[in-house]
Amino acid sequence: MEVEEQLTKLKELLNEIEDIKNAVNLLSWDQQTQMPPGGANDRGYQVSTLSGLAHQKFTSPEIGQLLQDLKPYSEQVDPDSNDARLIKVCSREFEKFSRVPTDLVAEIAQVTSEAYGVWEEARSESNFSKFQPYLAKIISLRRQYAECFPYDHIYDPLLDYYEPGLKTVEVQQIFKILRSKQVEIIQAIGESQQVDDSFLKQEFDENKQWEFGVKVISQFGYDWKRGRQDKSTHPFTIRLGHGDVRITTRVFPDNVTSALFSSTHECGHALYEQGIDPALNRTPLGEGASYALHESQSRLYENLISRSRDFWIHFYPKLQETFPAQLGNIDLETFYKGINRVQPSLVRVEADEATYNLHIMVRLEMEIALMEGSLEVADLPDAWNARMQDYLGVSPPDDRLGVLQDVHWSSGYFGYFPTYALGNLIASQIWERLKIDMPDLTSQIRSGQFGELREWLRLNIHQHGMKFDPQEIVERVTGSKVDPSAYLRYLEDKYTEIYAF
Numbered sequence: 147m148e149v150e151e152q153l154t155k156l157k158e159l160l161n162e163i164e165d166i167k168n169a170v171n172l173l174s175w176d177q178q179t180q181m182p183p184g185g186a187n188d189r190g191y192q193v194s195t196l197s198g199l200a201h202q203k204f205t206s207p208e209i210g211q212l213l214q215d216l217k218p219y220s221e222q223v224d225p226d227s228n229d230a231r232l233i234k235v236c237s238r239e240f241e242k243f244s245r246v247p248t249d250l251v252a253e254i255a256q257v258t259s260e261a262y263g264v265w266e267e268a269r270s271e272s273n274f275s276k277f278q279p280y281l282a283k284i285i286s287l288r289r290q291y292a293e294c295f296p297y298d299h300i301y302d303p304l305l306d307y308y309e310p311g312l313k314t315v316e317v318q319q320i321f322k323i324l325r326s327k328q329v330e331i332i333q334a335i336g337e338s339q340q341v342d343d344s345f346l347k348q349e350f351d352e353n354k355q356w357e358f359g360v361k362v363i364s365q366f367g368y369d370w371k372r373g374r375q376d377k378s379t380h381p382f383t384i385r386l387g388h389g390d391v392r393i394t395t396r397v398f399p400d401n402v403t404s405a406l407f408s409s410t411h412e413c414g415h416a417l418y419e420q421g422i423d424p425a426l427n428r429t430p431l432g433e434g435a436s437y438a439l440h441e442s443q444s445r446l447y448e449n450l451i452s453r454s455r456d457f458w459i460h461f462y463p464k465l466q467e468t469f470p471a472q473l474g475n476i477d478l479e480t481f482y483k484g485i486n487r488v489q490p491s492l493v494r495v496e497a498d499e500a501t502y503n504l505h506i507m508v509r510l511e512m513e514i515a516l517m518e519g520s521l522e523v524a525d526l527p528d529a530w531n532a533r534m535q536d537y538l539g540v541s542p543p544d545d546r547l548g549v550l551q552d553v554h555w556s557s558g559y560f561g562y563f564p565t566y567a568l569g570n571l572i573a574s575q576i577w578e579r580l581k582i583d584m585p586d587l588t589s590q591i592r593s594g595q596f597g598e599l600r601e602w603l604r605l606n607i608h609q610h611g612m613k614f615d616p617q618e619i620v621e622r623v624t625g626s627k628v629d630p631s632a633y634l635r636y637l638e639d640k641y642t643e644i645y646a647f
Contacts, residue, residue, distance in 0.1 A: 149219050153229060156212045159203065160236070161428040166200040168386050170255075175384045175392055177262060179376045186263035193259040198252030205244045213237045228423075231613040232431055238310075239430060245294040254287045258558040265556035266379055272546035274527050281555055282523045285516050288560045292517065300517050304561030308437040309568065310615060314514070317564045320630055321507050324567065327634050331641060332500055335488045338645040343484035348472045350402040358468050359395065359409035362461065366447065367600045368393075368413050369420050380553040381408040381495070383415035383444075388427040391419040402469065403485050404496060407448050414447030415440055417600060421608030436616035437562060438628070441569025442576060443603070449499055449570075450577050450636075451591060455482045460594040483644050490538040492547045499570075500641060504537045506567040509552070513560050574632035575624040576607075 147155070170193055177189050203209075213236055220233040261280040268277035288304060295303040299314040306312065360375065378394035385391050393412035397405040418434050426432040434440040451457050455478075458465075462481060466473045473481065488498045494505040512530060515521035521529055530549040535541045542548030554562055581587055583602065590598060606623050617627050624632075641647075 147215075149216065152212055152215055153219075156209065156216065156236075157232075157429065159206075159209055159212075160232075160430060163200050163203050164428045164430070164432070166196050166203070170196045170200070171384050172386050174259075175386070177259070178378045178380075178382065179394060183263055183267075186260055190256045190259035194252045194256035197255035198248050201243060201246070201251040202248045205240065205246075205248070209236075210240060210244070213240055226613070228425060228431070228613070232429055235430055235612055242295075242306075246291060247294075250287065250290055250294075254284075254291070254558055257283055257287060258556065261556040261558075262553070265550065265553065269379070269546050269550040272544040272550070274545040274549055277550065277556070278523055281526075284555065284558050285523060285560070288558060289517060299514075301514050301561065304513075304517070305564065306561075308559075308562050308565050310436060311617065317510065317568075320571070320628070321503075321510065321564075321567065323630050324503055324634075325507060327630075328500065328503060328637070331637055332488065332490075334647040335500065335641060335645045338647045340489075341483040341487050341644065342480065343487045345472065345476050345480070346402060346484055347400060348402075349399055350469055350472060352397045352399055352405075354468050355397050355402060355405045356395075358465060359406045361464075362406065362452075363409050363413040365594055366410070366413050366417065366596050368416055372420055373416055375409065375412075381412050382553075383412045383419070385419045385433060388420075388422065388424050388432065391416045401496075402465075402472070407452060408495070410452040411444045411448035414444035417447070417603070418443045418608050421600070421604040422611040423609045426611045426613070431612045433611055435610070435612050435614060435619055437565035438568035438572060439607070439616045439619060441565050442572035443569075443607070445566075445569050446573040446576060450573060453486055453499070454591065456588050456591040458482055459592045486640070486644055488641065488645070490540050492534070492540055492542050493551055495551075500637060501538060503567045503570060506563050508533045508537055509563040513563065517560065568628055571628055571630050571633045572620055572624075574636045575620065575626070575629065576603075577636070578632050579624050 173189060173193055173196070177185070181189060213233060216233050217237070220230045223230050225231075257280065261277070261284060264280050265277050268274060289300065292300050292303040295306075297303055301314045305314055305317065363375075364370070372389045373391045373393065376392070376394045377396055379396065381393070381395050383391065383393045393409070393416050395405050395408040395412065415434075418440055422432055422434075434443075458478060458481065462478050466476075476484075486498065488500045490501050490504075491497050494502070494509075497505055508530070511533065512521065512526065515529070516523065516526070527545055527549045531541050534548070580599070580602065584590070584598060587599065590596070607619060610619065614622070621627050
């Protein structure tokens with residue numbers, strides 16, 4: 147078979163696999179937005195069957211042989227070409243996933259699909275014991291997955307799944323630096339006069355909140371012809387193909403910023419997916435490079451833009467027009483400081499920027515302990531509450547606001563949480579580069595213009611999909627690998643001004 151034929155055949159096979167994976171994503175989206183509760187068991191079987199089929203096809207001898215035969219070709223062409231990178235990435239992924247039995251992949255898919263509905267019920271009832279047996283099973287399965295690989299720490303293979311090449315010890319070292327510095331900032335804020343945010347604790351019409359959020363993300367450039375927004379228990383973004391990238395949010399009548407920040411966060415994810423080169427569609431290269439890089443995009447839009455004074459110079463008059471009774475007499479500066487109030491809180495997704503990473507550290511330590519076996523699942527709620535008290539000085543009154551607040555464990559996403567904090571770091575590094583390349587970025591945001599920003603991100607990050615390793619992209623864009631320095635500078639500059647310490 148000639149090289150051209152081999153390459154065509156490989157792409158045909160990969161196209162089929164991506165189609166199956168996107169069908170699984172569609173089933174997952176439906177489960178979290180539309181599916182009746184009674185469909186959970188059947189949905190588990192459907193997801194299990196398709197996930198197992200996709201894994202079986204990808205790790206087949208045929209694909210293995212094609213990748214081996216095409217290796218010489220990949221070394222002769224431009225190493226940054228789509229073909230060379232496709233062969234390189236697929237070879238890496240083939241080697242990785244060939245270690246994992248198809249039966250295990252299918253079982254993980256089935257159990258986590260069923261567990262999602264149980265988690266929803268347990269969360270609504272604030273009853274961890276209902277979710278406990280499912281979580282214990284998921285942890286057992288994730289351990290089995292980790293044991294398929296050689297590792298320095300059992301958590302390494304789980305972390306590598308979401309952030310290729312990253313080791314547990316590296317994350318722990320980064321978090322050690324972050325924790326000491328962030329605690330210093332939080333202590334300084336605690337000794338300063340607290341800002342007022344009482345005006346945010348009023349009734350705000352849910353439909354108007356939704357409509358305002360839609361206007362904002364439309365201005366960011368979210369393509370509604372290739373996406374939609376729905377409501378879900380936990381906001382998420384899901385890619386069903388280059389032409390279908392969906393987001394969800396959740397709306398609270400007594401919190402005017404929660405839905406907006408959820409929407410802008412998910413919009414950041416979606417703009418990444420919508421900006422990937424169409425030529426990479428239906429291949430493993432046609433999605434974001436890693437979860438931390440993905441998170442950098444959502445945190446950039448949510449925090450660095452949507453929580454900034456510059457953003458609200460443009461949008462606050464419009465929000466006041468939407469809610470004149472609640473905000474008509476609240477000036478911009480009071481509003482800006484109020485939405486950036488630092489207050490240790492129970493819920494991660496509602497946390498301020500200064501304390502957010504401490505939530506991630508709690509989860510990382512819990513996950514490592516669970517995987518090591520030094521923490522039993524039955525003891526998780528008490529351990530969670532104790533760690534929250536230690537790190538944030540707050541203690542959850544119930545499981546709903548404590549150990550059950552996040553959806554991730556029901557989905558088997560062990561190794562995922564660290565990418566949230568890493569995304570914060572990368573976002574700040576990118577932001578510093580953006581301000582150099584776009585000297586008028588501030589004035590553009592104040593004018594509600596986001597087209598040039600979106601294009602810069604598309605050209606430098608989004609379009610490449612998974613062509614390049616995440617650390618490679620970060621280094622190409624910012625000049626260094628993941629580094630906490632820019633993030634700590636950002637936090638100190640922002641909160642020194644707000645709290646005058």
